[in-house]
Amino acid sequence: ILALIVGIFVVKNKYLGTQLYLPFLKDVLFHLVIFYFLFLFFVKTLAFWKLKSQEVFPFGP
Numbered sequence: 240i241l242a243l244i245v246g247i248f249v250v251k252n253k254y255l256g257t258q259l260y261l262p263f264l265k266d267v268l269f270h271l272v273i274f275y276f277l278f279l280f281f282v283k284t285l286a287f288w289k290l291k292s293q294e295v296f297p298f299g300p
Contacts, residue, residue: 244271
């Protein structure tokens with residue numbers, strides 16, 4: 240995922256030039272933060288449901 244973002248970054252930088260460097264960097268950071276929080280939320284929810292299912296069905300999946 241990180242390589243993909245860097246790849247897009249390099250391509251956009253080549254085509255658009257350096258005048259859009261900073262706004263694009265902010266955009267990437269913004270998306271990374273959103274992705275990170277979504278990922279954390281997903282992992283926590285998944286872990287929570289796994290624990291819950293183990294409590295109710297100890298021999299379940």
